Amino acid sequence: MSALKTVAIVGAGLVGSGWALVFARAGAAVRVYDADASLRARAPARIRQMLQDMQGAGLIADVEAPLSRITICDTLPEAVGAADYIQESVLERVDVKTAVCTEIDAAMRADAICGSSSSGIPASAFTEGLAKRNRFLVAHPVNPPHLVPLVELVPAPWTDAGILPQLRQAMEGWGQAPIVVNAEIEGFILNRLQGALLNEAWALYEAGLASAKDIDLTVSKGLGLRWAFMGPFETIDLNAPGGIADYSARLAPLYHNIAVSRANPQPWSQKAISSAETERRETLPADKLQERTDWRNRRLMALVAHLRAQPE
Amino acid sequence: MSALKTVAIVGAGLVGSGWALVFARAGAAVRVYDADASLRARAPARIRQMLQDMQGAGLIADVEAPLSRITICDTLPEAVGAADYIQESVLERVDVKTAVCTEIDAAMRADAICGSSSSGIPASAFTEGLAKRNRFLVAHPVNPPHLVPLVELVPAPWTDAGILPQLRQAMEGWGQAPIVVNAEIEGFILNRLQGALLNEAWALYEAGLASAKDIDLTVSKGLGLRWAFMGPFETIDLNAPGGIADYSARLAPLYHNIAVSRANPQPWSQKAISSAETERRETLPADKLQERTDWRNRRLMALVAHLRAQPE
Numbered sequence: 303m304s305a306l307k308t309v310a311i312v313g314a315g316l317v318g319s320g321w322a323l324v325f326a327r328a329g330a331a332v333r334v335y336d337a338d339a340s341l342r343a344r345a346p347a348r349i350r351q352m353l354q355d356m357q358g359a360g361l362i363a364d365v366e367a368p369l370s371r372i373t374i375c376d377t378l379p380e381a382v383g384a385a386d387y388i389q390e391s392v393l394e395r396v397d398v399k400t401a402v403c404t405e406i407d408a409a410m411r412a413d414a415i416c417g418s419s420s421s422g423i424p425a426s427a428f429t430e431g432l433a434k435r436n437r438f439l440v441a442h443p444v445n446p447p448h449l450v451p452l453v454e455l456v457p458a459p460w461t462d463a464g465i466l467p468q469l470r471q472a473m474e475g476w477g478q479a480p481i482v483v484n485a486e487i488e489g490f491i492l493n494r495l496q497g498a499l500l501n502e503a504w505a506l507y508e509a510g511l512a513s514a515k516d517i518d519l520t521v522s523k524g525l526g527l528r529w530a531f532m533g534p535f536e537t538i539d540l541n542a543p544g545g546i547a548d549y550s551a552r553l554a555p556l557y558h559n560i561a562v563s564r565a566n567p568q569p570w571s572q573k574a575i576s577s578a579e580t581e582r583r584e585t586l587p588a589d590k591l592q593e594r595t596d597w598r599n600r601r602l603m604a605l606v607a608h609l610r611a612q613p614e
Numbered sequence: 615m616s617a618l619k620t621v622a623i624v625g626a627g628l629v630g631s632g633w634a635l636v637f638a639r640a641g642a643a644v645r646v647y648d649a650d651a652s653l654r655a656r657a658p659a660r661i662r663q664m665l666q667d668m669q670g671a672g673l674i675a676d677v678e679a680p681l682s683r684i685t686i687c688d689t690l691p692e693a694v695g696a697a698d699y700i701q702e703s704v705l706e707r708v709d710v711k712t713a714v715c716t717e718i719d720a721a722m723r724a725d726a727i728c729g730s731s732s733s734g735i736p737a738s739a740f741t742e743g744l745a746k747r748n749r750f751l752v753a754h755p756v757n758p759p760h761l762v763p764l765v766e767l768v769p770a771p772w773t774d775a776g777i778l779p780q781l782r783q784a785m786e787g788w789g790q791a792p793i794v795v796n797a798e799i800e801g802f803i804l805n806r807l808q809g810a811l812l813n814e815a816w817a818l819y820e821a822g823l824a825s826a827k828d829i830d831l832t833v834s835k836g837l838g839l840r841w842a843f844m845g846p847f848e849t850i851d852l853n854a855p856g857g858i859a860d861y862s863a864r865l866a867p868l869y870h871n872i873a874v875s876r877a878n879p880q881p882w883s884q885k886a887i888s889s890a891e892t893e894r895r896e897t898l899p900a901d902k903l904q905e906r907t908d909w910r911n912r913r914l915m916a917l918v919a920h921l922r923a924q925p926e
Binding site for chain 1: 881
């Protein structure tokens, strides 16, 4: 277990609730605050439901023990004051994050760490003026954090260097898969990789080269099978007899040609988006989106259970 | 079962052997030829081993029945003459493919179809001069085809239009996941999507933003979990309350910024390749590459078995 034993959650929406579950599952004492009293009131039932779904998928043995470690707090200082680690998960807007982090800054211990769930705004945009700004960074999860373990740790220029190895180890102890992003690049790593694939997918779709359904199949019945258990570098390392350098010698020119062919990037066009929207709504009517999202979450849980049972 | 009941394999290396297994598993009569007599002789033992591995992973019940449907032929006309469908899987070189397809063209029935396993060379580059060129196209598998079901069907400009729906249906009957690529674009769809992600991964790595290991984790513990059972368009369709159009309205500007930041694409640099090679060899020494490749294949089999048991 992590040396960070008491964790505060600030912002108890879907992401914050998922985080509360992650920390409580790993044995931490979790103190949850949200400025919205109705969200605070709903959080325990929401977290209970998530835990029950996970139990149903065979991912956890017990619902009550993790729940018993979660305390709902009526004020931010009450949640944050005793915390070794604070996970901020409020609305993705600079003014909102700045206001909340100012409150956290005033209430937190000088040796505590605050990670923001920001998916795109860098920590430097909302922590510059804080007294303890060297204790803040981004800890960007994938939604939902209790099912998809990746967390991007992105320091601001003033973040204490010692926080990165400490929080990396703590996140691993909590069952997450942290990575360190060495500078505040737009989109961090995950959304840049996703974006690169999405941009190519849209360009192919707009050129009429394949249907959205067939482009989806290319990933779900092709590329995605390996990527569920190994990354792109390991994939190519095992795809040539001599490893990654051998693979690169053979195929780097092809991939460079592909990049050059997209050197004049266009925004996703409204025409292509409308067309894909029509194609998707024929496959999945708008009133079935929630049902299909529930299916996705069940599939994710089953996949996580499968992956856990496999030898690394 | 497909109306294409007799299938010929021309080229019995790793890819051709995997194809033989695909067709035999689905009940087709399979006639295998390779110009190399030693490869012909080794093919049955190799296919038996693949079938036994699949049986071990719970993917097939019986090894002997599919094996009994495979006949090794000593000449190309003997394999091809009676075939409804021919899968060509010889070396990826225009001169080699041209020579072999000329032989196939002479021996095949006028109503047969020949799909090439070409991963990059378009059918128009090696079938233009053939008498039955309208019966040829690319049917590009992922390696190994008996574990990763995606097949890219890429017609030449002269391919009979009726072949696409017919072969698509047949491939589905054989248990594969065919897609149609509407024109001969470099890299087809799969390698273009993989290339877009690889190009971004290399650029991030070369800029020192993350280690190769952390970039790999971003996919294997993040993006890849969803992509093992749904494609990029369905992923974003379920990532905003209003579906794909709603998601695009929110995030297309971010992704366009990412594309613009890569509008001056550089080749994968030798320095970055050497550095990644060093990092990979520290994780996996060169003499363990084969062992890890065997691990990958076992993981793929287990993943395929898991995915098959899930509700679509």
